[in-house]
Amino acid sequence: MKRIYTGFFLALWLGSTWAQTPGPLVDAAWIAENSCLEDVRVLDIRSKKIDGESRSEYALGHIPCAVHSDYVKAGWRAKKGAVPGMLPPIDELERLIGALGIDETTHVVVAPLGENAKSMAAATRVYWTFKLLGHDRVSILNGGTRGHAADKSRSLETGTTTPVPKRFVSRLRPEMLPDHEQVAAAAADGVVLVDYRRADEYLGITRNGKTQKPGTLAGAHNLPIEWLTVDNGGTLRSPEALRRLTVLAEIDPEAPQIAFCNTGHNSALGWFVSSEMLGNARSRLYDGSMAEWSRLEERPIERKFAAAD
Incomplete structure (x- = not known):
């Protein structure tokens, strides 16, 4: 009986600090409850600049605790020979992901702008990259940051969230490539x-x-x-x-x-x-x-x- 109660209270404690594992899509309500949990990393991949090149949309307002990784410039894709937009070397991706405070225990939620289908494709490309690297704890914010912000009752943070780097080790699935x-x-x-x-x-x-x-x-x-x-x-x-x-x-x-x-x-x-x-x-x-x-x-x-x- 003691073991049963111990497990029960452990589950309650974990439930308060760790996210329930969702499916491939999460909505804004899930984000509102989970974005700042220990094992969740919301990855804002927007690239758009405001006022020329001085400020990013991310800096002006993002999901609480989200970190920024520019889909276009951060290194999610690379030119190989004459072919643009291909998968970068695996060790480079491991360093990129680890620097974002992500390891094998982290549930990553990719948050694109959410403007159109092409914007959502950026999120799915990053999602596919995680899956290819053997990381299954990944989801996409359906509707993107724009959809999340449409509800004025949801707060946004300004400025920049700097993650504590972690070590990310991939488990490549070559059959996906x-x-x-x-x-x-x-x-x-x-x-x-x-x-x-x-x-x-x-x-x-x-x-x-x-x-x-x-x-x-x-x-x-x-x-x-x-x-x-x-x-x-x-x-x-x-x-x-x-x-x-x-x-x-x-x-x-x-x-x-x-x-x-x-x-x-x-x-x-x-x-x-x-x-x-x-x-x-x-x-x-x-x-x-x-x-x-x-x-x-x-x-x-x-x-x-x-x-x-």
């Missing part, structure tokens, strides 16, 4: 390829400046990320709606899938929807995406719009 050869082999085996860019890029009507050629991977389906959030805002649609949209795009939500876009940014949101919200454990993200694929002479590209420029 297919290279172009593995993508080509998977496509030959019938794995579904999903292009999460706008339709004009998918069709080859326009070419993104980070790619060398217009078009898409041969046989790919198209599901623009703007479909995945409510009115292209910062709130993800329900799993039921996302499943219907996937089927509308003629994609089997249960089938093995490789998500891609131009640089692995948009497709991180597609991967998140497929893997984390719809439970497709056979969904993967092609990091190099069209920025890499279009530079490889041996890799075919399908251009559905073939009229002369």
Whole structure:
């Protein structure tokens, strides 16, 4: 009996200082209760500057106890050769994450601006990075900081929160990081390829400046990320709606899938929807995406719009 009571009171004590493990998405109410707990690190990844370059949105107002890590400048992505936006060296990511006060016991909540689907894709790219590094205690703030701040009853902090550095040790999951050869082999085996860019890029009507050629991977389906959030805002649609949209795009939500876009940014949101919200454990993200694929002479590209420029 003594052991039972000890466990009960220990659970009560832990419940007051440690967060309940949530799912891949948390809402503003969860953040309001948990953002300053010992084992929670809210990661504000906004990049926008106010008054030119003098002050960041983070400094002017952020979720209490959140730390800042600029998605664009902090080192979450790197240029490899001529290909932009790819996964940096693992040791660099370990140092980046540890410096933010994160170790294997920390529950990370990624808080983007929440302006639109592209903003939410930044959060899912960071989320995917943590998962790739073997860190499962990670969530995303649905609606982002903008959604949190919409309720005027919720307070924001100003200034800067400086974390105490920790040692972060990754446990890489290489199966989550297919290279172009593995993508080509998977496509030959019938794995579904999903292009999460706008339709004009998918069709080859326009070419993104980070790619060398217009078009898409041969046989790919198209599901623009703007479909995945409510009115292209910062709130993800329900799993039921996302499943219907996937089927509308003629994609089997249960089938093995490789998500891609131009640089692995948009497709991180597609991967998140497929893997984390719809439970497709056979969904993967092609990091190099069209920025890499279009530079490889041996890799075919399908251009559905073939009229002369």
